[in-house]
Each structure stands twice: as C-alpha cells, then as structure tokens.
Ligand code: FES
C-alpha cells in the first residue's frame with residue numbers, strides 16, 4: 001500500500017510523517033513518532049486511554065486515521081507540561097494520588113483539560129459526565145474527580 005504523506009502540527013511544532021492509508025493515528029504517534037503517552041487500552045473507542053485533541057476537540061486517537069491529521073493541530077500529553085513546570089491538572093493528580101498503574105492517566109488528563117477549557121467551573125456531575133469516556137480499573141474515580149475539582153479551582157484563581 002502506498003504511504004500517505006501527512007503535514008500536521010503536534011504540540012505547537014510542525015511535524016510530517018508518512019503512514020499507511022488505514023493506519024490509526026494512535027499507532028502513528030506511538031510507533032512512528034515516539035510519542036508513547038497516549039496508550040492503547042482497547043483500540044475500539046471504549047476506554048479513552050488514547051485520548052488526544054485534534055483542532056482542540058477531544059478524540060480517541062485509535063479511531064482517527066493518521067491521514068486525517070493532515071493540516072490539523074494535534075495535542076498530546078507530551079505537550080501538557082510547560083518544560084519542567086507541570087500543568088495544574090498533572091500536579092493535582094499527583095497530590096490527590098489520582099493514579100495507580102497510570103495507564104489511563106494521560107487520557108484522563110487530556111480529557112480533563114478539554115473539559116476545563118469548555119467549563120472552568122464544572123460540578124462534580126459535570127466532571128463525571130465529561131470524563132465518562134475514560135475508564136480506570138484502579139482508582140475508583142473519586143480521587144480523579146477531586147483532583148480535577150482542585151485543579152479547576154486553582155486555574156480559576158479561586
Ligand atoms: S485505545 Fe482508544 S479508546 Fe481505548
């Protein structure tokens with residue numbers, strides 16, 4: 001199969017790659033570009049471990065083709081911290097011990113950031129609804145919700 005040449009932007013930097021026409025963006029990120037933060041939990045859009053944003057919209061990168069990223073802006077967990085400075089959500093996940101094995105964590109962080117961009121002051125119900133596409137088999141979710149609430153508070157300067 002002929003390769004598809006893709007020009008895109010990843011975490012603010014221009015990026016180019018060649019992929020197969022039927023290759024999921026998750027595989028491109030992980031196997032071709034070395035961006036292994038997004039995880040493959042299911043490969044079928046059910047777990048959210050592969051979450052990224054495409055032009056600011058939260059997507060499961062296992063359900064997007066690499067070729068579909070052409071001309072669009074990708075943001076992954078690798079771009080979330082500002083150098084050594086963790087994003088407030090990352091800090092609060094650590095402070096609240098909102099992770100155990102960590103497989104789901106990059107997806108939760110990306111989904112939580114997307115949620116807070118749309119709603120800076122979500123209720124607990126809105127957080128649980130906003131993160132409903134992300135599954136965690138370890139934490140029981142409560143600590144994740146507390147971490148997002150705390151980060152939202154800090155980000156609002158409240
Ligand atoms: S790996 Fe994409 S949703 Fe599970």
Ligand code: FES
Nearest residue numbers: 100101136137138
């Ligand atoms: S911390 Fe293990 S799946 Fe969430």
